[in-house]
Amino acid sequence: MKRSKKDRQRQLQEKIKEQPFVTDEELADFFGVSVQTIRLDRMELSIPELRERIKHVAEKKLTDEVRSLPIEEVIGDVIDIELDKSAISIFDVKKEHVFKRNGIARGHHLFAQANSLAVAVINDELALTAKANIRFTRSVNEGERVVAKAKVTEIQERKERTTVQVSSYVGQELVFEGDFIMYRSNTSVKDETNENSY
Amino acid sequence: MKRSKKDRQRQLQEKIKEQPFVTDEELADFFGVSVQTIRLDRMELSIPELRERIKHVAEKKLTDEVRSLPIEEVIGDVIDIELDKSAISIFDVKKEHVFKRNGIARGHHLFAQANSLAVAVINDELALTAKANIRFTRSVNEGERVVAKAKVTEIQERKERTTVQVSSYVGQELVFEGDFIMYRSNTSVKDETNENSY
DNA sequence: TCCGATATTAGGACTAGGTACTAATAGTAG
């Protein structure tokens, strides 16, 4: 017996952790013991078989992807709006909005809230973002509530452009700021039934 | 024959894409045909068996993890990446990404693709967007495929800032352009020991 | 040195989820 049983089992655990896609036969070769011994070791250490290990990794990948991928259609709840003047929305940062690595909200969600609000505040049939200049002034964490305030600062009718300034806060702290230059078609529409198309 | 063979094969491809952890037997039940038929279909469509599919998913997860970057969290599919240099991703615009009123993609999806690519291209433990200057140069419609190309243009180590330029195209047409100023922690992460859990 | 406990190995039966192949049958178009 080159190594003791405990020694081998410790190394086995390490080996599988580092390189989970290894068969019992390969492990038996590696440790110079029989396949049966490897299997007994796995039992004692409660390490599942190769296929189960592969499956766990794959399943984790799928749940990770589902969790992080979708961006909702409308980000934030509009709580106040005065067309072509100002609007306010709130957005609660949940775990699907943050980097799993560090729990910090991903920038595009803050942008999405601001952008959606900039679109919503415009009293026009068609409103699209043309340009934007944005600053992230503080990182936002899971569980925080972001309040975005949009203010229409300029309406150039002949140019089909409207400027909207959006500032987002967590409590009193500014976390995001953006100047949005919006394209608009100049056909007022909000007297229609609101279809909530933003 | 409720559906034609081609019809069934098309649906089969969809089904497996959406839900790759399904056995031939379950598929046979689902489509009301025999297992052999499902197997013939897979052959013709060059779809590998369940275990191979699981293995591919798991392998992809491991290689992604080795890169230690949030590739799984990128909006769109990363098709090429050279850390701290450049990256390319594709994003297919579907109906959930557009305004139902006019079928035009919401700006924040294009932003999200570009922003997440800018984050992914940075070879650092922590990368956050600090500022961005963006232009939407053409509206993108449902069904179109957006290719985003990110290029790292400047790395200021002492200032913990990196500039990334992202240009997104539909075919040859530029649809979005953005300059991203990214914050980074300056702790390169690629040389870490890989601690995969099985 | 022998005895009993622990460790290791061998072998067989069985499993899931297949591949690869042959053969039979069903349905449809010309």
Place this chain on the structure above:
DNA sequence: CTACTATTAGTACCTAGTCCTAATATCGGA
């Protein structure tokens, strides 16, 4: 009615195991 495609059935074989029994090997202590 025949030719052809589509579908189904069945067999042998595969991998990477589980679960079980039985036979050895090795070691530590009296």
